[in-house]
Amino acid sequence: MGVTVLQQFPIVENRTGPLTIDLLTKRISALGATQQGQFLVDCETFTSIQQLGHQRTVHVLHNSEQPATVFSILETGTKTIPLATDGLFDLLMTKMNNFYTAKKQTKVESKGPRFEIGDFLVKLGSVTITQNFKGVLVEVEYKPCVVPAMCWELMREFLQGFLGSSVPNTPPAYLQNRMQEIYTPIDTIHQYLEQFTMYRKSPGMRT
Amino acid sequence: MERDLEQLHSALNYLKVLRSNVGQVFETVSNGLGANHGEEGKENKFMIELQELLTTVNNNLRDIETTVSNLTTPTGPFNLGNTSYLSQETTQERQALYSQLVNSYRWTDKVRDYSSLAGNILATNSVSKTYKTLSTTKRRKTQTSNHNVPPEVIESLITSIDRLFPDVTITASRPFAPNPIIQASLGRVLKSIIAFKGLMIEWVVVKAHSESNDLWTESRYRVLRKVTENCHAAMCHFHSPTMPELAVRSFMHWFHSYNTLFSSPCKRCGNYLHSNLPPTWRDLRTLEPYHEDCK
Numbered sequence A: 001m002g003v004t005v006l007q008q009f010p011i012v013e014n015r016t017g018p019l020t021i022d023l024l025t026k027r028i029s030a031l032g033a034t035q036q037g038q039f040l041v042d043c044e045t046f047t048s049i050q051q052l053g054h055q056r057t058v059h060v061l062h063n064s065e066q067p068a069t070v071f072s073i074l075e076t077g078t079k080t081i082p083l084a085t086d087g088l089f090d091l092l093m094t095k096m097n098n099f100y101t102a103k104k105q106t107k108v109e110s111k112g113p114r115f116e117i118g119d120f121l122v123k124l125g126s127v128t129i130t131q132n133f134k135g136v137l138v139e140v141e142y143k144p145c146v147v148p149a150m151c152w153e154l155m156r157e158f159l160q161g162f163l164g165s166s167v168p169n170t171p172p173a174y175l176q177n178r179m180q181e182i183y184t185p186i187d188t189i190h191q192y193l194e195q196f197t198m199y200r201k202s203p204g205m206r207t
Numbered sequence B: 001m002e003r004d005l006e007q008l009h010s011a012l013n014y015l016k017v018l019r020s021n022v023g024q025v026f027e028t029v030s031n032g033l034g035a036n037h038g039e040e041g042k043e044n045k046f047m048i049e050l051q052e053l054l055t056t057v058n059n060n061l062r063d064i065e066t067t068v069s070n071l072t073t074p075t076g077p078f079n080l081g082n083t084s085y086l087s088q089e090t091t092q093e094r095q096a097l098y099s100q101l102v103n104s105y106r107w108t109d110k111v112r113d114y115s116s117l118a119g120n121i122l123a124t125n126s127v128s129k130t131y132k133t134l135s136t137t138k139r140r141k142t143q144t145s146n147h148n149v150p151p152e153v154i155e156s157l158i159t160s161i162d163r164l165f166p167d168v169t170i171t172a173s174r175p176f177a178p179n180p181i182i183q184a185s186l187g188r189v190l191k192s193i194i195a196f197k198g199l200m201i202e203w204v205v206v207k208a209h210s211e212s213n214d215l216w217t218e219s220r221y222r223v224l225r226k227v228t229e230n231c232h233a234a235m236c237h238f239h240s241p242t243m244p245e246l247a248v249r250s251f252m253h254w255f256h257s258y259n260t261l262f263s264s265p266c267k268r269c270g271n272y273l274h275s276n277l278p279p280t281w282r283d284l285r286t287l288e289p290y291h292e293d294c295k
């Protein structure tokens, strides 16, 4: 598991989601990437019922890269508590649906083709909220390096070479506070949640 | 000489056949009449069988005599030198020494042949891992052995390297005492597993921290496989049979420059990536980073 950067790719006027994925697939293939299957990251959000006191939110996420793990992030209002558990956590959540109820119409997922190019892993995800297309998220992982500060410049060069000027010169907000720490799978989950939250807030397509 | 040996071998072979056939004759005689000779005229059958066996023995004997007569008699007694005293050895377990001695003599003979061949080949394309002067006429002052050094010397070398660089942590293990295998972690960037042979670096493999510590599987990352390759080149470059400690120290100094493997751009083209790899080469003198194609 190496440092991963999640990046939103803008959808230009009158270009659909599949067309955008197609364009990026062509670009990355031209650079020498080979497709290695598909990927899927999904997120469902639960909120506590009123009787439990002040409201807490649990985001439950799955990542096909770690298929045996269920990630969850609990927001208490003052604290954010991440948790990595095995598959049984999903069953636990269904048992608790009297206390934690799933928010209506909020199931978000990002899925699409997965590419390998050198030591990079590139995933082109179409984001949908309850089947409605919302935008494109590009995930790039540089597998050999585990400290964001060491390889950010290198990854920026890769991202900009492949996505163009839409890539900012500064790391994603979530990473900025953790540049010197060892990168772990939960960090990827945090980045997805950050992006998913923005998609949920914006009506229509995010461009 | 070669023909003589061959004849000697065939003579010995015939002797072996003769012995086994004579053995069979005695076996048949000692078994005497048996159920396999049937009831009717069993004596006759037995006699015929014996006769056949004796004819074979006769033929074998003739074979031996002809091959032996073809052998050339050695001129005078063999000079065995000091080894002849081995025959006076009385303790049982030392009597086998002679054949061992012959074997090791043959072995050294072969080593001499091969090394002179190798010497000729290496003289035409000299690598710095071998002595440049192969002439025997002017011997340099005898080299101290680099292969066979007391473990304390290697130990102190390793500790001194460990102290030299604060961001290099070294752990040593000795699966093949006294030659240690050290694991040098370069910050959080990478680690290398280095096998020593005495005071010389024998093998280097570079891996990610998450990968296993064994010496024989290469890294699953392309960039680290490239660095391993370059380490092998540098290991040969820095190698110096006359100053092994300096060689190890210079190698480690060079290796240390990989602490910026992911974070420094190429000195020549100014980019971080070239064919999706960071600058994997470090200049041997200036330690500046270069891409494989930019050096």
Ligand SMILES: [Zn+2]
Residues within 6 Å of the ligand: B266, B267, B268, B269, B270, B271, B274, B290, B291, B293, B294
């Ligand atoms: Zn370059």
